[in-house]
Amino acid sequence: MTNTVAPEALTFECETGNYHTFCPISCVSWLYQKIEDSFFLVIGTKTCGYFLQNAMGVMIFAEPRYAMAELEEGDISAKLNDYDELKRLCLQIKRDRNPSVIVWIGTCTTEIIKMDLEGLAPKLESEIGIPIVVARANGLDYAFTQGEDTVLAAMAARCPKQVLEAEKEERSGIQKLLSFGRKKEEVAAEESEYVEHPPLVLFGSLPDPVVTQLTLELKKQGIKVSGWLPAKRYTELPVVEEGYYVAGLNPFLSRTATTLMRRRKCKLIGAPFPIGPDGSRAWIEKICSVFGIEPKGLAEREKQIWENLEDYIQLIRGKSVFFMGDNLLEISLARFLICCGMTCSEIGIPYMDKRYQKAELEMLEKTCNEMGAPLPKIIEKPDNYNQIQRIYELKPDLVITGMAHANPLEARGINTKWSVEFTFAQIHGFTNARDILELVTRPLRRNHALKDLGWDKLVKEEAKV
Amino acid sequence: MKLAYWMYAGPAHIGTLRVASSFKNVHAIMHAPLGDDYFNVMRSMLERERNYTPVTTSVVDRNVLARGSQEKVVDNIIRKDNEETPDLIVLTPTCTSSILQEDLENFVERAQIDAKGDVMLADVNHYRVNELQAADSTLQQIVKYYIEKAKKKGELPEGKTEKPSVNIIGVSTLGFHNQHDCTELKRLMADLGIEVNEVIPESASVHNLKNLPRAWFNLTPYRELGIMAAKYLESEFGTPYIDITPMGVVETARCIRKIQQVVNAQGANVDYEEFIDNQTLHVSQAAWFSRSIDCQNLTGKKVVVFGDNTHAAALTKILAREMGIHVVWAGTYCKYDADWFREQVSEYCDEVLITEDNGEIGDAIARVEPAAIFGTQMERHVGKRLNIPCGVIAAPIHIQNFPIGYKPFMGYEGTNQIADLVYNSFTLGMEDHLLEIFGGHDTKEVITKSISADSDLNWTKEAKAELNKVPGFVRGKVKRNTEKFARERGFEQISLEVMYAAKESVGA
Numbered sequence: 001m002t003n004t005v006a007p008e009a010l011t012f013e014c015e016t017g018n019y020h021t022f023c024p025i026s027c028v029s030w031l032y033q034k035i036e037d038s039f040f041l042v043i044g045t046k047t048c049g050y051f052l053q054n055a056m057g058v059m060i061f062a063e064p065r066y067a068m069a070e071l072e073e074g075d076i077s078a079k080l081n082d083y084d085e086l087k088r089l090c091l092q093i094k095r096d097r098n099p100s101v102i103v104w105i106g107t108c109t110t111e112i113i114k115m116d117l118e119g120l121a122p123k124l125e126s127e128i129g130i131p132i133v134v135a136r137a138n139g140l141d142y143a144f145t146q147g148e149d150t151v152l153a154a155m156a157a158r159c160p161k162q163v164l165e166a167e168k169e170e171r172s173g174i175q176k177l178l179s180f181g182r183k184k185e186e187v188a189a190e191e192s193e194y195v196e197h198p199p200l201v202l203f204g205s206l207p208d209p210v211v212t213q214l215t216l217e218l219k220k221q222g223i224k225v226s227g228w229l230p231a232k233r234y235t236e237l238p239v240v241e242e243g244y245y246v247a248g249l250n251p252f253l254s255r256t257a258t259t260l261m262r263r264r265k266c267k268l269i270g271a272p273f274p275i276g277p278d279g280s281r282a283w284i285e286k287i288c289s290v291f292g293i294e295p296k297g298l299a300e301r302e303k304q305i306w307e308n309l310e311d312y313i314q315l316i317r318g319k320s321v322f323f324m325g326d327n328l329l330e331i332s333l334a335r336f337l338i339c340c341g342m343t344c345s346e347i348g349i350p351y352m353d354k355r356y357q358k359a360e361l362e363m364l365e366k367t368c369n370e371m372g373a374p375l376p377k378i379i380e381k382p383d384n385y386n387q388i389q390r391i392y393e394l395k396p397d398l399v400i401t402g403m404a405h406a407n408p409l410e411a412r413g414i415n416t417k418w419s420v421e422f423t424f425a426q427i428h429g430f431t432n433a434r435d436i437l438e439l440v441t442r443p444l445r446r447n448h449a450l451k452d453l454g455w456d457k458l459v460k461e462e463a464k465v
Numbered sequence: 466m467k468l469a470y471w472m473y474a475g476p477a478h479i480g481t482l483r484v485a486s487s488f489k490n491v492h493a494i495m496h497a498p499l500g501d502d503y504f505n506v507m508r509s510m511l512e513r514e515r516n517y518t519p520v521t522t523s524v525v526d527r528n529v530l531a532r533g534s535q536e537k538v539v540d541n542i543i544r545k546d547n548e549e550t551p552d553l554i555v556l557t558p559t560c561t562s563s564i565l566q567e568d569l570e571n572f573v574e575r576a577q578i579d580a581k582g583d584v585m586l587a588d589v590n591h592y593r594v595n596e597l598q599a600a601d602s603t604l605q606q607i608v609k610y611y612i613e614k615a616k617k618k619g620e621l622p623e624g625k626t627e628k629p630s631v632n633i634i635g636v637s638t639l640g641f642h643n644q645h646d647c648t649e650l651k652r653l654m655a656d657l658g659i660e661v662n663e664v665i666p667e668s669a670s671v672h673n674l675k676n677l678p679r680a681w682f683n684l685t686p687y688r689e690l691g692i693m694a695a696k697y698l699e700s701e702f703g704t705p706y707i708d709i710t711p712m713g714v715v716e717t718a719r720c721i722r723k724i725q726q727v728v729n730a731q732g733a734n735v736d737y738e739e740f741i742d743n744q745t746l747h748v749s750q751a752a753w754f755s756r757s758i759d760c761q762n763l764t765g766k767k768v769v770v771f772g773d774n775t776h777a778a779a780l781t782k783i784l785a786r787e788m789g790i791h792v793v794w795a796g797t798y799c800k801y802d803a804d805w806f807r808e809q810v811s812e813y814c815d816e817v818l819i820t821e822d823n824g825e826i827g828d829a830i831a832r833v834e835p836a837a838i839f840g841t842q843m844e845r846h847v848g849k850r851l852n853i854p855c856g857v858i859a860a861p862i863h864i865q866n867f868p869i870g871y872k873p874f875m876g877y878e879g880t881n882q883i884a885d886l887v888y889n890s891f892t893l894g895m896e897d898h899l900l901e902i903f904g905g906h907d908t909k910e911v912i913t914k915s916i917s918a919d920s921d922l923n924w925t926k927e928a929k930a931e932l933n934k935v936p937g938f939v940r941g942k943v944k945r946n947t948e949k950f951a952r953e954r955g956f957e958q959i960s961l962e963v964m965y966a967a968k969e970s971v972g973a
Contacts, residue, residue, distance in 0.1 A: 017499070017524055017526070018521060018522065018524060018541075019499075020502055020505060020506075021499060021500055022500055022503075023498075023499070023500030023501065023503070024500065025500075043466075045476065045560040045561075045591070046472060046475065046476035046560065046591075046595070047476045047478070047501060047559060047560045047561075049469055049472050050472060050475045050476055050479065050503070051500070051501075051503045053471060053472065053861075054503060054506075054507055055503065055506075064470070067468050067469060067470050068467075068468070068469045068470070069466045069467070069468060070466065070467040070468075070469045071466060072466065072467060072592065073592040073593070075466055076564055076592065080466070085466040086466070088466075089466055089468050092468060093468075108498045108525070108561045109560060109561060109564065111530070112530065112561065112564050112565060113564060138498065139497075139498030139499040139500040139501060140498050140499075140525065140526055140527055140530060141526070141527060142499075143499055143500070144500070385521070385548060388517075402506070403506040403509055403510055404502065404505035404506050404509050404517075404518065405509075405517070406509065407509045407510070407513060407514060407515065408509065408514070408515060408516055408517045411515035411516070458515060459515050459516065
């Protein structure tokens, strides 16, 4: 496979957009856990509620800090006053949960009936005394992880400008209380370890352990992370000022990046994303190069991680992978897997921001050339039906797909990995490269264990014309 | 607007999709935004379906919003017609499309001109009906469509089948234990010498719907799905329908007697009494179970029941009438059909609860502190927090409620399964008894799992030791009661004295 003649450049195509993905309101499921003092109110219908409740599975029972403002017929026909209704619900939320911020998630329905959430929010905010952030994460405009992008873009507008010294003390005081204290003090003591560089703010919601890992990874290079968007608490949103540098952690954050650049006058460090050891190294190197720092020990670190991955890589080297596309992580994952020796003929992706992902795309191309792998076709807004026909033709060794297609494909003898797991697993940085391969190789390992049983194809021949 | 954390019945289009995708070779096209095809994930995961769920979306995006769907919906219908050659395509509106007020009926008519299969618009109002009501009306709509089509073509078969026969109406995908119930019902009909004419919608072909009038009677085992279709067939062809759910020993017998009456009225001459007797006393183990010593230990235990109409009503009757268990309250989330539920269960429980608000249900459980709960997955989680066991008896359900093994709720095997479920939900009788005598073997530290007692009170060492002697399964309750007592009287520390005073005050 690796000897196939590669086309000269990546090709981009756009299909019909008939594909399966999660609704972007699903971002509340990880964001309410990340931002501990938030409350997410999804303003939509039963359809939205049903999706959330089923997609979140067990999480729903843990007294979540999110709820539906379920629209009724009176709301649709404007018999009821939107402002009064929202006020009533938000006061109830304030009374029961007392959050530091209420995030309104606009849905398809609020778009269609043109409910002016952005207009209502500031009025209600001053009336009830809780910040209200509005994000329009609807299925008319966005797919799955782009929901986080709309929320973070809205949050970016709320990041404070340079705080006064006293207030700064108070802010870090809160942090100290929240067991962050010890680490913060250490950081303060070791201020001298950092190189002199302009403030750097990272954006993208990651689990706290990964935040720590990446912060320490940059610290090794003498780079100080001034803040994260989002932080653990809304009250700890980072200071963002004109001239600050920002870098994205995830490929789906283009609106946030745009907002930080245009509205907050930050400078975006365009780098590949820290997914896989290759991506992690490139990400750090790019940040170093922007700050004029000579990176230390990165080559050895990357090499060592690759060595640790060898047992997993043996399982996938020379095998082919097909991305149906549903969460925008596809380019980075494909680049990493090609670097592991896989081949990839098609990368489906809901939406391709060629500017925001420029460095990642270049790295993909470079990786393909280095590995002697053919360049994949990137299919934006894919058509699942057509893709399945192509999968039947290509017979890839692994298809990364949504749950709607996973079981039917498995029943036809095709190995699949559920794509959503990549969104919820820890996949960033050097440390977590193994977790990505753990996910990727799992179907191969499982099916290897069953290979002699003759149970590959478990559907009766379909009589299709 | 309504603040909602959880819902029991899904939105209307889910009901339509459940019916459409239950049929063989019927495809549903949703007029919906990206991401609304979550139904496919549920069906693929929960049912572990090997085939692609025959549901696709005609995506509503910004362009549709600005200019209308124009050719898009029609093109998508015709495309699917070519790709998969389904017998029927059901265009399914969603909450989004119903506000757009596009003339979907017109799209269907236009698509019908070019499509080889039939095309139909599911006639449901998103803001007025829920999943269950929509499923019921969609099934009726499809049945009616094909009966009328056959009539027009003169293809409607004449007369009834030679031997007594039945249509089983209402078995569908994503229904609670529907597949197993269906197998059990077919077995029961075979035992009764009744031919199964058609089962709809599950695995049925729309071509066979014209045969429905040939059955002697219709059986609608589920209150939520199938009655509208059965009523339609009754009004059109005079086919009687039986809506007694054969769940539990007594109700199964009642259902069989009704079948006897219905088929004898049409000239059969059957007597099922001996069959009922033999099954009840010797084949099904449930009647014997209720007589056994095991079940004696359940006498008067307090339980609560919550679910859909069919299952909550049936379980309430089984618990109260067949096992002597005290049902403190029984409830349903089928608000639209509440009168029926009240009528069914009123004499078997102290109180009837009709609500869709999971908070209200959780509170009602906490208030009663039952020995066991029979409810949906939501109640199971309430039970976990309160340390009360729960048997799941109705949707909404998780993947573990789609067992691979044979677990019907209906018919005689169903009675056995329910007896196991009920019995296993309680702390085993003898263990319970021994724990009480010996003060419990569980010496772990108390961890509060309760809603009502997030403790800020101090327990003295002696009191704590005494509390640990209380059997594990009631310890939470004792702790809560004691703390409530202490709080009411302003004690800051709970000593042995306070503990005993509390015990006396509640008379326990």
